[in-house]
Amino acid sequence: MSDRFVRLSFALALAIGAAACSKNSNPADPSATMATTTSGTEGLTASIAAPRPLAPANNIQIRNADQPVTLVVRNAVSTKSGVTYTFEVATDSAFAAKVQTKDAVAEGTKQTTVRLDALAPATGYYWHARATSSGTTGVFGPAYGFTVGPAITINPPVPIAPLTGARTSRRPVLRVANATRTGPAGAITYRFEIAPASSFSSIVAVGTNAEGINETGFVPAADLPVDTTFYWRATAIDAANGVTSAPSQVQSFTTSQPSAASLIADQLGVALWPGPQPPGSPGHAALGHTWNVDYLTSFDGVRFLSPRLEVLQTFDLLDRGFDPQGAIDWMKSNGYPTAAVYYPAVLAIGFRYEYLALVNAAWDLVLRAGA
Numbered sequence: 278m279s280d281r282f283v284r285l286s287f288a289l290a291l292a293i294g295a296a297a298c299s300k301n302s303n304p305a306d307p308s309a310t311m312a313t314t315t316s317g318t319e320g321l322t323a324s325i326a327a328p329r330p331l332a333p334a335n336n337i338q339i340r341n342a343d344q345p346v347t348l349v350v351r352n353a354v355s356t357k358s359g360v361t362y363t364f365e366v367a368t369d370s371a372f373a374a375k376v377q378t379k380d381a382v383a384e385g386t387k388q389t390t391v392r393l394d395a396l397a398p399a400t401g402y403y404w405h406a407r408a409t410s411s412g413t414t415g416v417f418g419p420a421y422g423f424t425v426g427p428a429i430t431i432n433p434p435v436p437i438a439p440l441t442g443a444r445t446s447r448r449p450v451l452r453v454a455n456a457t458r459t460g461p462a463g464a465i466t467y468r469f470e471i472a473p474a475s476s477f478s479s480i481v482a483v484g485t486n487a488e489g490i491n492e493t494g495f496v497p498a499a500d501l502p503v504d505t506t507f508y509w510r511a512t513a514i515d516a517a518n519g520v521t522s523a524p525s526q527v528q529s530f531t532t533s534q535p536s537a538a539s540l541i542a543d544q545l546g547v548a549l550w551p552g553p554q555p556p557g558s559p560g561h562a563a564l565g566h567t568w569n570v571d572y573l574t575s576f577d578g579v580r581f582l583s584p585r586l587e588v589l590q591t592f593d594l595l596d597r598g599f600d601p602q603g604a605i606d607w608m609k610s611n612g613y614p615t616a617a618v619y620y621p622a623v624l625a626i627g628f629r630y631e632y633l634a635l636v637n638a639a640w641d642l643v644l645r646a647g648a
Contacts, residue, residue, distance in 0.1 A: 325353055325354070325356070326355070327353060327408070327419075328351060328389070328415075328418050329350060330348075330349075330350055330406065330420075330421040332347070334421075335422060336421075336422050336424075338426055339424065339425050339426065340519050341426045342429070345394065346423070347391070348364050348379075348390065348393065348404055348406070349388055350388065350389050352387055352408075353408035353415060355408065355410045357410040359410060361381045362391070362407070362409070363406060364378070364391050365377070365405060366378075366403070367403050368401065368402060368403070372405070376396065376397075379393070389406075399426065402422065402423055402425065403421070403422050404420065404423070405417040405419065429462050429520045430460060430520070431456050431465070431513045431515060431521070432457045432513075432523075433513070433525045434511045434512075434513050434522065434525045435453060435454040436453055436454075436526060436528045437454055438450070438451075438553060439528065441529045443530045443531070444532075444558060445530045445531070445532055445533065445554060446532070446533065446535055446539045447501045447532050447535055448496055448500055448543075449497070450554075453494075453511045454492050455488055455491060455493060456513035456522050458515075462520065463516070464488070464517065465487075465514065466485050466486065466488065466514050467511050467512065469485075469495035469509065469511045470483050471497060471501070473506075477508070477510070484497070488513075494551070496548060502532065503532050503534055503535075504534070505532050506529055507532070508527050509527070533558060533559070534559070536593055541570065544570045545582065545586070545589075547586055549586075549593060552611065555599075556597065557597030558598075559593070559597060560596065561596055562595040564592070565636055565642070567643070567644075568642050575630040575644070576644075581630060583631070584642055587608075587615050588631060588642065590608060590615075591605070591615065591628075592633065592640055601626050602621075605619060629645075632645060
């Protein structure tokens with residue numbers, strides 16, 4: 278075969294390839310690199326362009342919680358059907374340190390996607406893709422970069438109260454110790470759920486509160502049915518990073534008929550027992566006189582809303598069966614401040630501005646006349 282014939286044959290192949298490229302190239306991507314090769318005995322030349330990356334966007338940061346990452350390319354322009362794709366992911370832009378390769382990915386309609394395996398968090402990555410068709414392997418398209426954010430773990434919050442078996446008011450204060458966490462977590466909120474069954478298939482009360490100091494609480498917005506057992510749990514949520522803890526251990530409580538003290542606390546708009554719940558059931562003491570909610574002025578000129586919470590709590594303990602000194606001691610040992618002093622000789626409990634006095638088997642609230 279003469280040199281002249283070889284040169285003419287090569288020129289003809291290039292001309293056919295150029296024509297195919299001109300006919301099938303994407304006008305939106307005039308810079309796409311083409312690869313050509315002769316396809317066996319058919320005598321036809323296959324041409325294929327480099328696919329273009331679409332997603333993730335270049336240099337984007339992806340939350341670790343949003344893994345696995347899906348790569349998307351715009352399909353390569355090819356003169357042959359049966360196109361497959363190769364995706365490479367590396368930690369360097371030269372792709373010397375490849376961490377994943379996805380080969381023989383079937384072409385999709387207009388776009389082709391592949392889901393990666395989980396990548397190491399807190400790491401930057403580069404990716405690119407190329408197409409193959411009928412023995413022709415194209416060149417890799419442009420490399421895009423992305424970063425997987427740090428790993429964040431949030432442990433379940435720990436229930437504080439009410440614990441399983443407790444009897445509560447119809448609006449109990451649910452409390453959990455704040456969840457421990459690892460990694461750079463964002464702001465944490467807590468979702469509380471109350472249900473009539475431990476499966477939580479039906480939820481009767483739910484609320485989300487921002488994290489408090491050391492612990493976080495929730496009070497239902499409406500009364501729960503009386504003499505009913507309920508189950509509750511809480512979940513810690515870092516919405517910014519898409520991380521949620523497992524639910525806390527499920528606890529149960531049984532609602533009781535509201536006590537006299539809790540009804541007055543509702544009028545005052547305060548929780549009767551925001552912390553530890555006292556034992557016992559109401560029904561052991563009676564209210565006397567002057568327990569109506571009103572503003573009073575003390576002997577030393579201080580205007581205050583009566584009855585004060587400290588006094589209500591003391592009466593509630595008496596109503597639960599505590600003796601006066603036992604009620605004072607329980608409050609002090611459970612974190613409820615009180616200045617109460619019991620005077621057994623006169624059956625009275627003294628507070629800063631008032632007395633509780635046992636008169637005719639009922640506890641009267643009496644404003645102090647002096648220091």
